[in-house]
Amino acid sequence: MKRVGTALAVVVLALTSFGVGSAAAYVVPYAGPGEWFAPGQGRSTDYDWCGWWTENNFAKSPSAWGLVTFITPGGGWRYSEQKYGHIFRTLPEYRWFKKLHCKNNTGSGYQGGCWGDRQPAQCA
Amino acid sequence: MRRLIGLSVTAALLAVAGYVHERSDDGGSLRSVNHAEYISRAGGGIAGSPLERLERSMKAKPGSRKALGGVRLADGRRIDLYTVETEDAKWCFVEDDPEAGAGGGCLEGGLFQERRVAFSVNTQGGPERFDELYVSGLVAPRIRSAELTLSDGSARPVDLSKTGAFVYESTDVELASPMLPVGIRLFGANGNLVEAVSFPPAG
Numbered sequence: 001m002k003r004v005g006t007a008l009a010v011v012v013l014a015l016t017s018f019g020v021g022s023a024a025a026y027v028v029p030y031a032g033p034g035e036w037f038a039p040g041q042g043r044s045t046d047y048d049w050c051g052w053w054t055e056n057n058f059a060k061s062p063s064a065w066g067l068v069t070f071i072t073p074g075g076g077w078r079y080s081e082q083k084y085g086h087i088f089r090t091l092p093e094y095r096w097f098k099k100l101h102c103k104n105n106t107g108s109g110y111q112g113g114c115w116g117d118r119q120p121a122q123c124a
Numbered sequence: 125m126r127r128l129i130g131l132s133v134t135a136a137l138l139a140v141a142g143y144v145h146e147r148s149d150d151g152g153s154l155r156s157v158n159h160a161e162y163i164s165r166a167g168g169g170i171a172g173s174p175l176e177r178l179e180r181s182m183k184a185k186p187g188s189r190k191a192l193g194g195v196r197l198a199d200g201r202r203i204d205l206y207t208v209e210t211e212d213a214k215w216c217f218v219e220d221d222p223e224a225g226a227g228g229g230c231l232e233g234g235l236f237q238e239r240r241v242a243f244s245v246n247t248q249g250g251p252e253r254f255d256e257l258y259v260s261g262l263v264a265p266r267i268r269s270a271e272l273t274l275s276d277g278s279a280r281p282v283d284l285s286k287t288g289a290f291v292y293e294s295t296d297v298e299l300a301s302p303m304l305p306v307g308i309r310l311f312g313a314n315g316n317l318v319e320a321v322s323f324p325p326a327g
Contacts, residue, residue, distance in 0.1 A: 025170055054170055055181060062231045062238050065323055069250075082245040082326060083229035084238070086214065088181050090174040092225045105324050117181070119170050 025054065025119050031102060032113025033059065037066070042103030043114055047073060050123040053116050054094040058087040058102040060112035067105055068114070070098040077101075094119065174225040175206075178218065182230055183211045189218075192262060195291040205260060205289045207235065217242040219260045224248070240264035240310050240319050251327040258293040259305050266312060273307035274298065275325050 031043035037060075045053065056068040062085045069080035070091070078098070081089050082105070102114035170177065179189070188209035194202045206218040208228065215235045218228040227244060235242040243261030247254045263270055263284060271279045272292050282290040294304065307322040 055177065057181060062233070067326075077250040078248060079224055080247040080250065080326070081227040082247075082323070083227075083243070085229050085231040086182075086216075088178050088216075088226075088228045088230070090178045090181070090225045090227075092174050092223060094170075105327060107324070117177075 025117050026051070027115055028118050029113065029115040030100060031115075032111070034111050035113060036109060037104035037112050038109045039104060039107045041109075042101055044071065045100040045116060047099045048097050048121075051118040051120045052094045053091075053098060053100050054119050055088070055090045055117035056100045056102070056114070057089065057116065058112060058114050060086065060110055064104070064110040064112060065106050066103060066110075066112065068100070068102050071101050073097050090117075175218070175220045178220075178226040178228055179208060182208060182214075182216055182228060184208045184216070185211055192287040192289040193285050195260075195285075195289075197256075197258060197291075197293050203258070203260060203291055205262065205291070207262065215242075217244065217260075217262055219244065219246065221246075235262065236264040239321050240267055241270070241308055241321060243308065245305065245323070245326050247326050253302065254294075254299050254304075254326060256293075257299060257304065257326060258291055259308075260291045261289070261308070263288045263290070263310060267310045267318060268313050269311045269315075271309050271311075272305045273309060273320075273322075274303040275306045276301070276303045278303065279309070 030045045056070060058066055058068050060066055065084050067080055067082040068087050068089050069077045071077055079089060079091060081087055100116045104110060190207045192205040192207065194204040196202050201221060201223055204220045208216040208218055210216060210230060214230040214232050216228045216230040217235060218226065220226045227246065229242065229244055231237060231242065241261050241263045243259060245259050247257045249255030259272060265288065267288065270284060270290065271281045273279050280292060282292045284290050304325040306325050307320060309317060310319045312318045
């Protein structure tokens with residue numbers, strides 16, 4: 001009986017640890033890497049669902065201009081940033097509904113990749 | 125009973141293995157990430173300020189952050205500017221806004237390899253009409269003055285700090301017109317034009 005108790009305790013501990021690991025922030029690619037961005041073309045994630053987007057990033061070459069933004073359900077853009085090279089953007093407060101968007105807003109195509117950080121949240 | 129214990133231990137080992145696998149991937153290398161996978165970032169959670177999180181994502185070299193000074197926007201917010209070097213040999217120009225978070229642009233080969241200014245266009249609102257727009261940047265050491273060109277062809281001088289950093293904030297009139305920044309002109313010691321960098325209007 002003591003062995004059974006020990007084994008069950010180990011199982012509970014392991015499953016608890018697994019739960020902690022799953023609650024960490026996640027990196028979620030949503031375009032590329034190396035995906036072709038035609039002039040004016042963008043990519044988006046889904047809106048926040050069972051987690052909050054906290055960061056939006058766009059990897060591309062130093063000669064490639066582009067933008068990252070956070071789009072509200074109403075279609076408004078917030079915290080947009082446009083740069084050459086790799087773009088990184090973090091939010092101070094992330095508990096509001098949004099999706100991530102990256103875009104080539106130039107007249108020339110290039111390759112790139114976009115990814116976000118997501119903080120898991122309890123599903124409604 | 126032995127079978128029960130064996131099954132329990134196996135389940136525990138599998139769970140621990142899965143947990144360790146998640147925690148061992150720092151998620152920083154885009155090329156190593158499977159498109160369909162969610163990968164846990166080492167350290168977990170969302171600890172730290174937006175600037176600290178930004179530096180983690182950039183893989184900033186510890187202690188490489190150099191302050192360039194700060195500028196206040198019209199609403200009183202202070203924007204602090206920095207450069208950061210990364211572990212994969214990139215140089216980044218970073219702006220930190222206590223209310224809007226942190227943003228950075230990283231370039232291979234140094235900030236001035238391709239052009240004599242590293243800069244970003246930051247906006248709120250849009251994409252049709254912006255509520256706020258500012259351009260922050262850092263010019264190369266031999267640049268003495270700079271001006272922004274707007275979409276109507278006019279120019280606006282920018283104030284360079286001793287470190288070569290600047291922030292230009294569009295006025296309400298410019299945003300409403302709209303007369304948006306579309307270029308930066310860089311001048312040398314004797315006032316000669318050294319370089320003109322153009323970029324598309326925000327949006």
